[in-house]
Amino acid sequence: MNKKQAFLNGLRDGIPIGLGYYAVAFSLGIIARKAGLNAVEGFFNSILSRASAGEYAGLTMILTHATVVETFLVSFITNARYMLMTTALSQRFSPDTSVFKRIAVAFCMTDEIFGATIARPGYVIPQYTYGLTAIAGPLWGLGTASGIIAGGIMPARAVSALSVALYGMFIAIIIPPARRERPVLICVIVSFLLSYLCSDSCALPIPYVHEISAGTRTIILTVLISAVAALVAPVKEEGPEHA
Amino acid sequence: MHKYIYLLIVIVTIALIRILPVTLIRRKIDNRFIRSFLYYVPYVTLAVMTFPAIMEATGSPLAGAAALVLGIVAAWFGLGLFPVSIICCLVVFVLEFIL
Known part of the structure; x- marks a missing residue:
């Protein structure tokens, strides 16, 4: 498969992931608003982090005035699973994949993008992962920004309901392996x-x-x-x- | 501390966590304890962060608890990330309307 085709396939597969991200990031935006972030700050923070639990934990650190050490440790623990993912990923690169591409693909990893990347047989095609992230990443950021903006105008009851979306996502990640x-x-x-x-x-x-x-x-x-x-x-x- | 310092610590930590393994580890990790520990970490950390926090996020703790139970049931029967999130939101929305 050529690189362009792989990128386009990534964009296509990234749409359902991105739509889910948008909805979940919305609830993250509600928390980001409480932590004092505006829409632009929330957008860039989310696009650079792309980590639900990790971002949530970071925002909690702001709200509770945590120390530097505590913030670092909590970030490390809540995101430790990415280390496991990119360790698995490191076994799936073609030997001639450049260090730059390995880093770029690793930087893209989220639970869902890891799942989609690793589900394809054979060596990892970096362009496919770039395609996934090119669509899902911005939607994650836009969802956060929307949550920050709309969190203030929405009725309290709707905010209360949407704020559990994030926990719903956590539940959906932990229950299937718990069942197996x-x-x-x-x-x-x-x-x-x-x-x-x-x-x-x-x-x-x-x-x-x-x-x-x-x-x-x-x-x-x-x-x-x-x-x-x-x-x-x-x-x-x-x-x-x-x- | 300024909020940007918090965000910077988080962003840099997450980036390093993602990037370091593919640059440092070129071979498989052999230590069984470390591999087992790393295997359980994501589930434990997400579970600890979900409960009882989900009950504190909603206006009524009962609505949060109900969302947790129905979310678990939905995920148990194979529903994905997005549908489970929506179900949790709807449960809270409806219950807080009644309660």
């Missing part, structure tokens, strides 16, 4: 439970623990639960390539 694999299911249940027990929402807040910030709670629980899961149920040698 027992260890992931247990991880999800334990995560929900411990996260609740350590939070302010808990019916019987644990002294001191419930005062820990949401970001730090995410780091500690993620490292703790994932490490225990890795010890108790290590993945098979071949391992799943999409994670």
Whole structure:
């Protein structure tokens, strides 16, 4: 397949991804507005980050006046999965792919773009991934900007409803593997439970623990639960390539 | 701290996370613990961030809880990212209208 055709195919496959992004980014925009970003700032932040959970965590850091170290650690933890994706990606490049192209493709990775890129057989064609990102990336940014603008004029009830779109996306990412694999299911249940027990929402807040910030709670629980899961149920040698 | 500093830290961290593996790791990671740990991280972190936060995002905590349950059911039966998000939004919209 020639490069131009691959790019056009990427644009085509990027449309449904981009439309989903637009809707979800809208709810991110509502949070970005709370964090004090205007539409232009939100657009560029989203286009440069293209990370739902990662951006959400970053905005939470602004809202809670987190420290530099905390912000870095939370960004690292909430985006660690991209490291896993681009590690998998590194095994799929043709040996003659230049370093520049490897970096450019890696920079494009999101859950869905990784899925679409890796789903094609054979070596990765960089132009296909560029096509996906060329359409989905701007829609992600536009969705965020729209959320920032419309978040202020929409009735509170509609804002409340749209603000759960992001969580809906998180749910849609974690549930299918939880259904297929027992260890992931247990991880999800334990995560929900411990996260609740350590939070302010808990019916019987644990002294001191419930005062820990949401970001730090995410780091500690993620490292703790994932490490225990890795010890108790290590993945098979071949391992799943999409994670 | 200025908001741009936060955004810069996040953007640079995310870019490095994406880029470093393809430039540094040319071979497969052999350590089974690290691979297993990295495998569980995304699911655990998303689960921790979803609950109980989803109940705090809505006007009524009950509506958020209902969105979580119905979102899980929808995802369990194979619905994708976009439909699950829409279902969660509709659940909250309808419930907060009634409650």
